[in-house]
Amino acid sequence: MVKVGDVVKSKVTQITKFGAVVTLENGETGFIHISKIANQYVKNVEDFLKQGQEVTARIIGKTRDGKWELSLKEEKRQEEQKDTKKAEFEKKLARFLRDSERKFAEYKKRAEKKGGRF
Numbered sequence: 001m002v003k004v005g006d007v008v009k010s011k012v013t014q015i016t017k018f019g020a021v022v023t024l025e026n027g028e029t030g031f032i033h034i035s036k037i038a039n040q041y042v043k044n045v046e047d048f049l050k051q052g053q054e055v056t057a058r059i060i061g062k063t064r065d066g067k068w069e070l071s072l073k074e075e076k077r078q079e080e081q082k083d084t085k086k087a088e089f090e091k092k093l094a095r096f097l098r099d100s101e102r103k104f105a106e107y108k109k110r111a112e113k114k115g116g117r118f
Contacts, residue, residue, distance in 0.1 A: 002026060002068065004059050010070065012053045020049050022057070022070065030068035032057060037072050 002008055002024065010022035010030060019033040032055075037048050049055070057070035 002028070002059060004061060006059050007056060008059060008070070009054060009056050012049050012051055012055060015045050015049060015051055017045075020045055021067075022055065024068065028068060029066075030057075030059070030070045031063065032070045032072060036060070036070070039073055 008024050008030075010024045012020050013023050014021040019031055019037070022030045022032060024030055032049075034042050034045055037045065042048060055072060057072050059068050060071045061069040063069055
């Protein structure tokens with residue numbers, strides 16, 4: 001059973017002027033609106049999706065006629081956020097290690113000047 005927020009694999013079954021009709025793994029039908037295909041302006045859906053193409057998308061809602069509304073943008077955005085968070089963490093860790101090493105060297109130098117051990 002799929003629900004809003006789930007990430008699902010689906011297959012593009014039809015390209016329309018306003019998006020793409022997809023079939024989810026469980027056989028249900030979904031629709032990816034042209035505005036939910038990419039983070040950039042999409043003039044022609046066929047520039048981004050092809051019939052028969054397998055895509056991974058996030059379910060963002062359900063239409064009145066029972067089709068699932070999907071978004072490729074949401075999934076890409078989350079992948080980008082994960083990459084960004086990992087890079088930010090690694091950057092902070094490197095800065096912490098560098099600062100710690102510098103502070104320890106300063107502490108050691110002060111302790112040696114006073115003739116004591118640290």
